[in-house]
Amino acid sequence: MEIYKQYQKAYCTQKDETFIYFFIDYDFFMMNEKDDYKSIKIEARVTYPVFYKEKQGIQEIWRSNTWIVSANSYSKSCSLHDSIMIVSECRSFGIGSFMLFKLMSMLKEHVPEYSLSAKLSPVDEYEENYKRRDTLYTNMGFTIENKEIFIDKIEHLNFERKFDHIKEIDLSKEFSNLYKEKHILNDRVKDLQNSKNNLNNAWNKLFDENIKLHTIINKHYITIGFLLFCVCVYLYIK
Incomplete structure (x- = not known):
């Protein structure tokens, strides 16, 4: 007997003022044959x-x-054929731990008494990344030795951890709200730009008027100066 399931879940995780929206595609395949042979393959993207x-x-x-x-x-x-890796922009949001928890929960449901081992993946040559990788597995209950992880039985892993900061969502609805907010912000930016342009135009007009005013005043000063000079000459001659 073969069982094949394919489905998708959408989630949102938050840290401070940053949100990451992501979805997971699950492909689950299980085959049961005679003599109680069982084969399982789970792919999560x-x-x-x-x-x-x-x-x-x-x-x-x-x-x-x-x-x-x-x-x-x-x-x-x-x-575990592919060690848990997260793109650099999305690290430290609990996504790797969440994914590992989901995969191990599915295995626990079907083969709780099976063991699991895997080689650790190479990571960037920074101590922080090694610590993050090792913490990911040790928090789940794996032991680490010789660059490999191991647990004697899946059911012995730590399944008590809560992921309250990761919420399952309606992705289409969330995206719609996000892009509405994006358009609102774009409109605000345009309004601010228009206000800036209007202020610049008003300033330029004020500057031009100021130059005109100074020109008129200077002409009056010249006229008054000339008249005073004429009066002084007249009085002197007289």
């Missing part, structure tokens, strides 16, 4: 379409990461 900062507005990313886990009853073990 996370896509980050939008990165949003309140002060910077909406940025479209459209990048993704894919992870695959599999299990078979011959060895009663599972393998």
Whole structure:
């Protein structure tokens, strides 16, 4: 008997004034044969379409990461074929931990007594990235040794962690609201630009009027000076 499921979930995570909207496509395949043989393959692909900062507005990313886990009853073990990697813009938001939790929860539902091992992925040559990677697995309950992770039984992992900062959402509705807000902000920017242009025009007119006024005053000063000179000459001659 074969079971195949394909579905998508959308989520939002927040840290300070930054929001990340992402969705996960799940492909679940399980095959049961005679002699209780069982084979499972789960593929999860996370896509980050939008990165949003309140002060910077909406940025479209459209990048993704894919992870695959599999299990078979011959060895009663599972393998994580692709270590949890997150695009640099979206790290430290709990997405990697959330994805690992989701994958392990699916395995626990079907093969809780199976073990799991995997090689750790190479990461950037920065100590902070190594710590982030190792913390991801140790918080879940894995042991790390010789650049590999291991757990004797899936059911022994830590499934008590809560992800209150990650909410499942209606992506189309959220996107609609975001882009409405984007258009509102764009309109505000246009209004501010128009106000700036109007102020510049008013300033230029005021500057021109000021020059005209100074020109008229200077002409009057010249006229008055000339008249005073004429009076002085007249009085002198007289």
